[in-house]
């Protein structure tokens with residue numbers, strides 16, 4: 001059987017020196033783990049287009065997509081994921097959580113205090129290295 005491999009964009013959203021982290025809900029896979037908002041790239045969709053769509057759907061905000069960080073491929077027990085992270089900023093809207101169970105703005109140095117989805121750890125380490 002072919003293993004499932006999902007391709008996912010995610011947003012490292014910055015505001016006033018802080019970064020947004022979002023907690024998955026109890027009913028999602030990887031329940032209650034922290035992640036960067038985003039989601040699966042749909043067929044024919046560009047990565048930046050996907051990210052903008054997901055941020056509207058999940059949080060009701062419009063984002064400007066900035067520089068990419070290094071994509072990460074990770075194998076979970078049930079599937080593989082490739083994450084395509086981009087540094088982003090909110091250009092309009094107030095965040096309303098439509099899917100996540102919590103969110104928090106943290107200084108980059110404190111992000112690892114959260115229980116992250118495993119695939120995100122290299123992204124956080126690369127991001128922290130920018131400072």
Ligand SMILES: Nc1nc2c([nH]c(=O)n2[C@H]2C[C@H](O)[C@@H](COP(=O)(O)OP(=O)(O)OP(=O)(O)O)O2)c(=O)[nH]1
Pocket residue numbers: 006008009010028029030034035036037038039040081083117118119120
């Ligand atoms: N958005 C996002 N997803 C992540 C991150 N890290 C990580 O392992 N993932 C995984 C969790 C999900 O399996 C997948 C993203 O899928 P999704 O958010 O569009 O869909 P979902 O969990 O509702 O899954 P599904 O029920 O539709 O299969 O990537 C991250 O930082 N952000």
